[in-house]
Amino acid sequence: LSEIDSLLKFKESLVTGRASALESWDRKNPPCKWIGVVCQKGYVWGIRLENIKLSGSLNIDALVGLKSLRSLSFMNNNLRGPFPEIKKLGALKSIYLSNNQYDIEIPKDVFDGMGWLKKIHLEHNKFSGAIPVSIAKLPKLYELRLDGNRFTGQIPEFTHELHSLNLSNNALEGPIPNVLSTMDQKLFEGNNGLCGKPLDTECQSPHKISSEHKASSNKKSSKFLYIIAAVVAAALAILIILGLIIVLCRRRRNKQPLLSPEPGPSSLQRRAGIHESESHSQNRIAKKMIHTTKLSFLRDDKGKFELQDLLKASAEILGSGCFGASYKTVLSNGSVMVVKRFKHMNNAGFEEFQEHMTRLGKLKHENLLPVVAYYYKKEEKLFVSDFVEKGSLAAHLHGHKSLENPGLDWPTRLNIVKGVARGLLYLHNNLPSLMAPHGHLKSSNVLLNEKFEPLMTDYGLIPMINEESAQELMVAYKSPEYLKQSRVTKKTDVYGLGVLILEILTGKLPESFSNPDKENEEDMANWVRSIFKGEWTQELFDQEMGRTNNCEAEILKLLRIGLSCCEVDVEKRLDVREVVEKLEDLTKEREGDDDFYSTYASEADGRSSRGVSCEGINIS
Numbered sequence: 001l002s003e004i005d006s007l008l009k010f011k012e013s014l015v016t017g018r019a020s021a022l023e024s025w026d027r028k029n030p031p032c033k034w035i036g037v038v039c040q041k042g043y044v045w046g047i048r049l050e051n052i053k054l055s056g057s058l059n060i061d062a063l064v065g066l067k068s069l070r071s072l073s074f075m076n077n078n079l080r081g082p083f084p085e086i087k088k089l090g091a092l093k094s095i096y097l098s099n100n101q102y103d104i105e106i107p108k109d110v111f112d113g114m115g116w117l118k119k120i121h122l123e124h125n126k127f128s129g130a131i132p133v134s135i136a137k138l139p140k141l142y143e144l145r146l147d148g149n150r151f152t153g154q155i156p157e158f159t160h161e162l163h164s165l166n167l168s169n170n171a172l173e174g175p176i177p178n179v180l181s182t183m184d185q186k187l188f189e190g191n192n193g194l195c196g197k198p199l200d201t202e203c204q205s206p207h208k209i210s211s212e213h214k215a216s217s218n219k220k221s222s223k224f225l226y227i228i229a230a231v232v233a234a235a236l237a238i239l240i241i242l243g244l245i246i247v248l249c250r251r252r253r254n255k256q257p258l259l260s261p262e263p264g265p266s267s268l269q270r271r272a273g274i275h276e277s278e279s280h281s282q283n284r285i286a287k288k289m290i291h292t293t294k295l296s297f298l299r300d301d302k303g304k305f306e307l308q309d310l311l312k313a314s315a316e317i318l319g320s321g322c323f324g325a326s327y328k329t330v331l332s333n334g335s336v337m338v339v340k341r342f343k344h345m346n347n348a349g350f351e352e353f354q355e356h357m358t359r360l361g362k363l364k365h366e367n368l369l370p371v372v373a374y375y376y377k378k379e380e381k382l383f384v385s386d387f388v389e390k391g392s393l394a395a396h397l398h399g400h401k402s403l404e405n406p407g408l409d410w411p412t413r414l415n416i417v418k419g420v421a422r423g424l425l426y427l428h429n430n431l432p433s434l435m436a437p438h439g440h441l442k443s444s445n446v447l448l449n450e451k452f453e454p455l456m457t458d459y460g461l462i463p464m465i466n467e468e469s470a471q472e473l474m475v476a477y478k479s480p481e482y483l484k485q486s487r488v489t490k491k492t493d494v495y496g497l498g499v500l501i502l503e504i505l506t507g508k509l510p511e512s513f514s515n516p517d518k519e520n521e522e523d524m525a526n527w528v529r530s531i532f533k534g535e536w537t538q539e540l541f542d543q544e545m546g547r548t549n550n551c552e553a554e555i556l557k558l559l560r561i562g563l564s565c566c567e568v569d570v571e572k573r574l575d576v577r578e579v580v581e582k583l584e585d586l587t588k589e590r591e592g593d594d595d596f597y598s599t600y601a602s603e604a605d606g607r608s609s610r611g612v613s614c615e616g617i618n619i620s
Ligand SMILES: Nc1ncnc2c1ncn2[C@@H]1O[C@H](COP(=O)(O)OP(=O)(O)OP(=O)(O)O)[C@@H](O)[C@H]1O
Pocket: 318, 319, 320, 321, 322, 323, 324, 325, 326, 338, 340, 369, 385, 386, 387, 388, 389, 391, 392, 394, 395, 444, 445, 447, 457, 458
């Protein structure tokens, strides 16, 4: 079979929920032009069909004829069925099946003889049973992600240490093999039965276990009869008590209504979609399912309060985004909180939602605004966070300027970019299973605290948002790779960061460039490219950046970084670590220049802004 025949045969086995996803797989075009087919030197090197709602199982036999095939990725789909027989593709170097629906045991020998296999990503499925021993024997294995599954039993003995590994959140037990004992604890978390280094739980020695076992079994047999007698007596007692409770409850119900009337809903209750009848019926449900109506707290440094406390407080609407509105509300203890309503968030059931929120709650970074608590209702969710003093970056860049609210100066803008990039790197390191760990990076989701330090919000939400709404509303789905290839990757966030950098430098609204009437939609990056010829171009920069001081070179460097982040070709685009490094290098030359303070920073710590080293070039 030729490459084209093999791929078309493979296509026959694919069922995709996105009709247009495989449209380009057609004899009219050479396979290297097909979406999802990656070529090297004119031969098919990889197949990457991600986020296209693939279902069913994969016909690996069809791919056996592709001699140059080295990589397969079917991440973020709905695949299930038997584990693909990938050992038939002996030259494969990487396989990505993360975030699918596999709920099977993987046969032991599935990876036998795969001498080139370096990367295996199976995280966030429902794989059960033991980790196949053939994985542990792979001589070149370098990266292994099995987290978020239901693997049981012991971790097999690996032949060597891995560069990257994650076995967290499974049901593994027993000692961690020596060769993995120097790895980070986090990679083994969420497995209650694991012991030994690097975890703090010591393994019991086999001798101790067996002697304890013997002793306990002796005791058990001698106590056996007593236990049976006790169980029978206890069961009888429980039956009697239950009978009494039922009788008492029936009598009580006849005497009084189920719930005493509650006060009517506040205006925020109404705006938050909790109407009178609804809040009553919710209370009734609450009696049955407390977990669905209580606020779930992800942080405890704010003290505990209830949804009713938030909803009863006077509220001010801060703005309405694409998922709902945000309200500022002051609790009786004086804490100022923001409640954000999320519609279109039904992608996950209660348990999955709760699990995801717990993951988000564990994140801790100075440039991320934590969610303090959330409220789960099937049709909508409420997120509670601290009110951030200076509002959004969007408001500062595009809002009304006044004496109290002058435009942001250059050092502040640079500091905001650096903070956002650092926060993004942290998200990428800590939410590695998400295709775009932020997913919704834009200037209204960057808030500024009293020192004008940036705090990102609305991160990590893609898995929770309904797919259609995510595609329609979220920033990640406006990226060129999604528009052209239906792909969202980690670097999609970098594209969002690039647009944000250009917005910060030019003061222009990214949305103002998309004109639905135009066939070739222009975007912010193209507009900048059309004007920027490699040197200082006054018209490009936001007049409101005001006076700077010999910082032209730095501003131009940042502009170049922004443009590199907006590189259309994802492979050529910088990754977030590279962006952070470039940003740190940007000001290296003036490191130690203690006078480099932004107007805002100097206000905050009482230092004069006169000493700032960036002065003299008046952009206006
Ligand atoms: N914690 C907060 N502190 C201060 N202001 C906030 C806070 N959260 C949101 N805001 C303000 O509320 C406005 C509306 O925010 P919201 O998150 O509801 O919508 P958005 O960011 O404009 O769009 P999207 O829903 O797509 O994220 C924002 O512009 C921001 O100024």
